[in-house]
Structure formats: C-alpha cells, structure tokens
Amino acid sequence: MKVVEELRMNGGTGDNSYAKNSPFQRKGILMAKSITEKAITSLYTSLNNPKSISIADLGCSSGPNTLLAVSNLVKAVDNHRKKLRRLHSPEFQIYLNDLPTNDFNTIFRSLPDFRTEMGDGFGLCFFNGVPGSFYDRLFPADSLHFVHASYSLHWLSQVPKGIEDNKLNICLTSASPPNVTKAYYDQFDRDFSTFLKHRSEELMKGGRMVLNFFGRKDENPDYDILLELLGVTLKELVEEGFVEEEKLISFNVPIYTPSPAELKSLVEKDGSFIIDCLEDSQIHWTGSESESESGDDNNIGNTNDGAYVARCMRAVFEPLLVSHFGEGIIEEVFRRYRNMVAADFKSLMAVDTYIIVSALIKK
Ligand SMILES: C[S@@+](CC[C@H](N)C(=O)[O-])C[C@H]1O[C@@H](n2cnc3c(N)ncnc32)[C@H](O)[C@@H]1O
Numbered sequence: 001m002k003v004v005e006e007l008r009m010n011g012g013t014g015d016n017s018y019a020k021n022s023p024f025q026r027k028g029i030l031m032a033k034s035i036t037e038k039a040i041t042s043l044y045t046s047l048n049n050p051k052s053i054s055i056a057d058l059g060c061s062s063g064p065n066t067l068l069a070v071s072n073l074v075k076a077v078d079n080h081r082k083k084l085r086r087l088h089s090p091e092f093q094i095y096l097n098d099l100p101t102n103d104f105n106t107i108f109r110s111l112p113d114f115r116t117e118m119g120d121g122f123g124l125c126f127f128n129g130v131p132g133s134f135y136d137r138l139f140p141a142d143s144l145h146f147v148h149a150s151y152s153l154h155w156l157s158q159v160p161k162g163i164e165d166n167k168l169n170i171c172l173t174s175a176s177p178p179n180v181t182k183a184y185y186d187q188f189d190r191d192f193s194t195f196l197k198h199r200s201e202e203l204m205k206g207g208r209m210v211l212n213f214f215g216r217k218d219e220n221p222d223y224d225i226l227l228e229l230l231g232v233t234l235k236e237l238v239e240e241g242f243v244e245e246e247k248l249i250s251f252n253v254p255i256y257t258p259s260p261a262e263l264k265s266l267v268e269k270d271g272s273f274i275i276d277c278l279e280d281s282q283i284h285w286t287g288s289e290s291e292s293e294s295g296d297d298n299n300i301g302n303t304n305d306g307a308y309v310a311r312c313m314r315a316v317f318e319p320l321l322v323s324h325f326g327e328g329i330i331e332e333v334f335r336r337y338r339n340m341v342a343a344d345f346k347s348l349m350a351v352d353t354y355i356i357v358s359a360l361i362k363k
Pocket residue numbers: 007008009022025026029058059060061062065066097098099102132133134135149150151152153155156157316
C-alpha cells in the first residue's frame with residue numbers, strides 16, 4: 001500500500017463524506033480547545049504586536065472540522081489582542097496541509113461561507129493549500145509560528161514491514177504477536193521523529209505546536225476495537241468466498257495509537273521542543289464532550305446507533321478499502337459492519353478511547 005497515494009478521507013459533502021461524518025474528530029478539536037487557545041495566545045503575547053501570524057494545520061482533511069480549528073485560533077488571538085489593548089489585528093497566513101489526493105476543492109469552496117460566518121473585525125486570513133506528506137519538509141525554514149494537527153499523526157507513513165504474522169488481522173489486535181506490535185511501534189518512532197525534525201526546522205524559535213493524537217492512556221495495549229471489527233467483517237467475506245484470503249492477509253491499516261509516555265520520550269529524544277503540556281482524556285463516540293459543542297454533530301442525525309458509527313468509519317476507511325479490494329465489496333462490508341456494531345452497540349461505546357493533547361514550544 002502506498003499511503004501517500006491511497007490514503008484520503010471520503011471527499012465532497014455527500015452522505016458518505018468525511019465532511020458529513022466527522023463529529024467524533026470534531027469532539028477532539030473541541031476538547032483540546034483550551035490548550036490550543038492557551039498556546040496561541042502565549043505565542044501572540046510573546047510576539048510583541050506582530051503584523052502577521054503563520055499557522056499550519058497538518059492533516060486538515062476537508063469539511064467543517066478544517067475551518068473549525070482555524071477559526072478557533074483566529075478568534076483566540078483576537079480576543080487576546082483586545083485584552084492586551086493592542087490596536088491592530090494581525091493578519092493570518094493559513095496553510096492547510098494534507099496528502100495530495102485530499103479534497104482541497106471542497107475546503108476552498110467553503111471559504112466564502114467561512115468568511116461570512118467569521119464576520120468582520122479579525123485580521124485578514126490568507127488561505128493556502130499545501131499538498132504533501134507531513135513526514136516530509138513542507139515549509140521554508142523558520143517560516144511558521146504555529147502548527148496544529150488533530151487526529152492525523154496516528155497515521156503512519158507506511159504499513160510497517162515484517163508484519164506477515166498479523167495474519168488476517170487488519171490492525172494491532174489482542175491476537176497480534178509481539179513482533180508485530182514492535183514493528184508498528186518502530187514505524188511510529190521513525191515517523192514521529194521525522195515529523196519533529198522537519199517541524200523543528202520550519203518553526204521559528206518560540207513557535208508552538210498543538211498535536212492531538214488518537215492515542216492510549218498508558219503502556220497497556222489498547223486496541224482499536226471498532227477497526228478490529230471492520231477486520232472481522234472482512235474475515236467473514238473471506239470465509240464466504242467473496243474475498244481471497246491472500247488479499248486480506250496483505251491488507252494492514254497503517255495506524256498506531258501512542259501513549260503519553262511514548263510521545264514524551266520521542267520529543268525528549270529529538271530535543272528541539274519543550275513540552276508545555278501533555279494530557280490524556282477520555283473521549284466518547286456518543287454524547288457531547290464539550291459545552292461549546294454545537295450539538296448538531298455535523299448534521300448527520302442520530303449519533304446513537306450502529307449506522308452512525310458505520311458512516312463515520314466509512315468516511316475514513318472507504319478509500320483505502322477500495323484501492324485494495326476494489327469497489328465491489330464496499331456496500332456489503334459496511335452493511336455487515338453496521339449490523340455488527342448495532343448488535344453490540346452499548347458495550348462497544350463503553351470501551352475507553354483516549355485523546356492525547358500535547359502542546360510543544362520550539363527551543
Ligand atoms: C481523521 S482525518 C483528521 C482531519 C481533521 N484534522 C479533523 O480533525 O477532522 C486525518 C487526516 O490526516 C491526513 N494524513 C494522514 N497522513 C498524512 C500525512 N503523512 N501527511 C499529510 N496528511 C496526512 C489524512 O489524509 C486525513 O485527511
């Protein structure tokens with residue numbers, strides 16, 4: 001699997017789009033809001049009335065979450081500007097990054113509405129699309145003030161090598177042997193270290209990063225039960241002869257959910273950043289996690305059933321599944337998946353899921 005070519009969220013604004021089916025990730029942005037605001041306002045204070053601030057959102061995808069993250073940052077700066085009694089709003093250079101096949105057009109089409117919703121009174125925002133992998137250099141040296149990434153860094157740059165023993169599992173599961181777990185961790189170690197190295201070159205001294213991870217609380221293995229269940233659906237299709245066994249054995253999802261301790265040790269090993277904050281919080285698929293949440297859950301209706309979870313998982317995993325297995329099985333995969341989740345909905349939703357929020361300062 002070539003992650004750079006095959007990974008993307010479902011584009012557009014239709015029923016299966018990421019734009020319509022990402023309330024879970026939206027909660028992550030909202031849960032990290034106070035830490036994000038603290039980071040950008042401290043930066044703004046330290047900059048001594050800057051004319052412009054350059055902000056990059058890495059792994060921005062497309063849809064309301066992309067501009068939610070940006071608008072929170074711009075509003076936080078402006079509120080703080082008023083508190084500091086500074087007269088002029090800074091202008092904002094906003095860089096929206098994702099892999100090249102991301103649906104950047106949907107983001108750009110929504111910009112006029114975004115500007116209307118934001119209203120006047122803020123500094124001008126200049127938007128730039130930056131297609132490319134955040135595991136490569138994306139920006140000139142010393143050019144960024146602030147980097148934000150939410151729910152994107154658990155995606156690895158490639159499927160780890162040497163994980164044939166994972167057999168029919170599509171991700172790390174309780175049945176994965178230790179060498180497979182190690183291969184996943186080693187890939188994360190290499191990728192996150194590369195990420196830190198590039199960002200340390202691109203951020204100015206004193207620049208900030210807020211990185212939200214789909215992670216785990218401690219060193220105990222914590223498996224993504226909903227992803228594992230998608231693998232169970234695919235296994236059923238193998239057993240019934242709709243999918244070749246070899247095809248499933250060669251499919252592994254390049255996702256690793258790190259613990260705070262793993263993140264801390266990699267940031268310290270890199271040595272370019274001070275850890276200002278590193279917190280884990282439980283996050284739930286259903287219900288509201290934040291007072292500031294609008295409650296509309298991206299307008300996708302009832303968020304309390306298997307269909308909701310299946311739509312959200314489809315918005316994320318459909319393109320990867322299509323490129324490996326072809327289009328033919330998709331409806332059937334998600335029909336079965338929806339029923340499987342619905343059958344066990346309460347206990348699946350009770351499984352602990354964590355978001356790790358880190359705020360880093362460039363030395
Ligand atoms: C689950 S979405 C999160 C989107 C958005 N930040 C949010 O919170 O809703 C993860 C995004 O990260 C992007 N991504 C994954 N690996 C990437 C990489 N190496 N470089 C750039 N973007 C990447 C994916 O394409 C996807 O759009």
